[in-house]
Amino acid sequence: MTTAEKTPRRTRARRGEGEKLKESILEAAEALLIETGDAESVSIRAVAERVGVTPPSIYLHFTDKDELIFAVCEKHFAELHRIMTEATSEASDPLDALRRMGRAYVAFGVNNPEQYRITFMGRTPHSVDEGHTERLLSNSGFSYLVDVVKSCLDAGHFVPGDPLMIAIDLWVTVHGITSLFIAKPEFPWPDKEELIEHILDTQLTGLLRDGESGA
């Protein structure tokens, strides 16, 4: 039984403070996403109910549903970006940084499966498409990943190659694990931590200059 949870009617904002509702709407959308674990449940009506407001008032702040979902995705990108940079703060060298980023990426996905689903596994609404990719490239930590790969190349860790190509390789790999963990939780996975290390090992070993150690 999903408790009906009648949210009390929200008290109307003061003049000039209309933007506060926008913030609440985003929070409610996010909360619904996490609680129900289902992007389908994030409907205009459900969000409005959650905030304690009528559905039409959503339209005072978002032109339509796509724009709301778009805004939610924004937050995920920002969060992922933060996590990627944070992960490297204690890294001893660029190679170690890559490992830490890989682990942090998978952890982010596993801990926020619905956000990850929407952002990287779902059908992208057309209206969202436009700025989406640029953001993915510039703000989600991807460009940062490219930078770290460049550092590895400069430091002579890797066999020379195109940093963009290598970065995509790494992204593809961590996305592969993350998305399968999310999509197939009932698969008889071996120990997940071990699996992550194994894949990162294999991938990085494949990139290393002969004689370098992956560990």
Place this chain on the structure above:
Amino acid sequence: MTTAEKTPRRTRARRGEGEKLKESILEAAEALLIETGDAESVSIRAVAERVGVTPPSIYLHFTDKDELIFAVCEKHFAELHRIMTEATSEASDPLDALRRMGRAYVAFGVNNPEQYRITFMGRTPHSVDEGHTERLLSNSGFSYLVDVVKSCLDAGHFVPGDPLMIAIDLWVTVHGITSLFIAKPEFPWPDKEELIEHILDTQLTGLLRDGESGA
């Protein structure tokens, strides 16, 4: 404008030939999936319309919608299995076989994006869950992949390791490419063929015994 395409009413099956409709329903569901490129469009009503029959008659052959989707997934698994084994028919050795399987897997996903989405990227309906995993393990080509990996180990191509772990590595990698190609078509991918080769190269190089050549 999606042409309404009024399918003429289907002529009723003879006695004892009721199963024919079941076949038609499956075909229609598959066709709708491919044409609309959207799993959401595969509704009981749309399928019925397509077959030229009323919605309730679907229930003569499937207890509910989940069972219909389940049956559609079955077909995808069988197809993928076929493709995996076929891909290796001309392989010169197990290592070459792995490469061919990888390429064929990605090609299957890219050419059948909606099927791939449902099978490997989507939320699994609970009713589908049950036999799903066993089928994934035994019939989708996964167990075959494990066998080929074992051959590589036996032939001394790879550094010794757990064949299951290595097989999962490889699956994760090709799934990573495939699912990102499908989910992010607007991403500025470099040449896709080249990317596939690069990733397979890197992955296999990471697994190879020193001195073996990946090419």
Place this chain on the structure above:
DNA sequence: TGTACATCAGTGAACGCGCGTTCACTGATGTAC
């Protein structure tokens, strides 16, 4: 210090839609006698 008024932040009711599913039924088809 009081009041008319524009503005802002919402509300309430309704629109039309497609969905999965149920239920009582119909009418052609084959079989038994």
Place this chain on the structure above:
DNA sequence: TGTACATCAGTGAACGCGCGTTCACTGATGTAC
């Protein structure tokens, strides 16, 4: 060879649901005079 009858393969109409969105409105709040 003819006919009653059970069975099979469907139909037609309706159920209740939640959805995104629109439209005319209301009523509190701050401001100008």
